[in-house]
Amino acid sequence: MIPIRRRALRRAIAAILLCIAPVAPAAPRPATAATRHEAGVGTVRLAGLLPLDDQRVGRWCLSGAWFYPVGDPRGVGRDGPDGDPGYRLNRGIERHARGTASHGGADLANRRAGGTVRAAAHGLVVCAATSETNGYGAHVVLAHRLEDGSLAYSVYAHLAAGSLEVQEGEVVPVGRTLGRVGRTGRASTDHLHFEVRPARDPEERWEKAQPVDPLAFVAARMPSDLADSSWAKPYLEWAESSALIPFDSPGEAPLERSTWWRMLARAAWDPLQRLHAEPESLRMQLFEAGLLPEARRPDPGGSMEWRELVRDLSRLRQVGLSLPACGVEEPEHRANCETRLGLTRPAQHLRRLTRLRGRPLTIADACLALADLSVEEGSQETPIRDPQTGHR
Secondary structure, rough: OOOOOOOHHHHHHHHHHHHEEOOOOOOOOOOOHHHHOOOOOOEEEEEEEEEEEEHHHHOOEEEEEOOOOOOOOOOOOOOOOOOOOOOOOEEEHHHHHOHHHHHEEEEEOOOOOOOOOOOOEEEEEEEEEOOOOOOEEEHHHEEEOOOOOOEEEEEEEEOOOOOOOOOOOEEOOOEEEEEEEEEEOOOOOEEEEEEEEEOOOOOOOOOHOOOOOOHHHHHHOOOOOOOOOOOOHHHHHHHHHHOOOOOEEEEEEEEHHHHHHHHHHHEEEOOOOOOOOOOOHHHHHHHHHOOOOOOOOOOOEEEEOOOHHHHHHHHHHHHEEEEOOOOOOOOHHHHHHHHOOOOOOHHOHHHHHHHHHOOOOHHHHHHHHHHHHHHHHHHOOOOOHHHOOOOO
16 A cells, blocks of 8 residues: 655644745745744644644645636626626725725625625635624635745625624635625625735734735736636636646646646645745655655656556545545536546546546546546535636
8 A cells, every 4th residue: 555645734834834935935934933833832823813733734725716706706897607796896905105004905896785705716714703893894814825835815804794604714615605795894885895915924813914905916816718618627727726737728738747746746635835846856745745656757748648647646545635626516527527538437446547548648637537536535525616607
């Protein structure tokens, strides 16, 4: 049996707290949280609120693509998937002369209450406050591990009383319903107050992280709308949202080993915090994590073979996944698996995929196989919702 090489919780949390980027370390910051944890003093609390444990760290996947939290996920002002009128910006971020924010977010409204508020990206719930009397009213705060290794919080405030659908400590996928538009707290009209706050010290209270323009932040991380309408589209979007593949990756392109190694590293239960850009160094990282064998050194620019995919998916299952379940409806997903891979449940019969060795292995095929593994493993309690429809 392949040994499970899940790193110790201490190393995983320390790596997250140090916010190490994939190629180079992030800007230095006080390492008090990591230092205290390494010394065994106290409990690490993300955003000053949520205690971190191995389960939460393991399930906390990367945030790749982002979408708008109300209305059309891809455009402010356009009608939403449920037929809601488009949301418009009533008030943006405002700053005092000294640079601090006097209004830290974007107020989005459509003159109605009760609209669906969705997670803008994969995240970990650090706060789900039901109080209706504080400034934010009923609100949710998500923590996001960004693709560059840094940390950011997204805030969804003035939610309708009793509408929260998540709880602290829950890992939620992009598009997951968080609550409904309301006017709790200091709000005179029904609207969503939406913030994004990049953080330097993960143990510092989220309110102390300086806000940035949330709409610009999302726009910079939103992939182009894929023109491809084939079976592969939802799987490629799912992979982009999980930072498995770069935006607009051609699904029909042959899967190169270097591309697959990146996908494998980011799909693992304890995602590697500092991915080496050089393929051979990345391959060694994957070997040390138990995800690749060391015996041979294949050409990183060469095309993957089906037997290699089967071998690596088997190892990934042993280590564990940190991916949200793909949100394609079950009948459609099974039909796609049977049509493309020749099996309705390929994750249950991985070895049979080697029968496809006479056919080129594409990026879309790898996304489909990973998606099926995520469904079979049930790596998240709640399946991802389709960013286009808002439905599971």
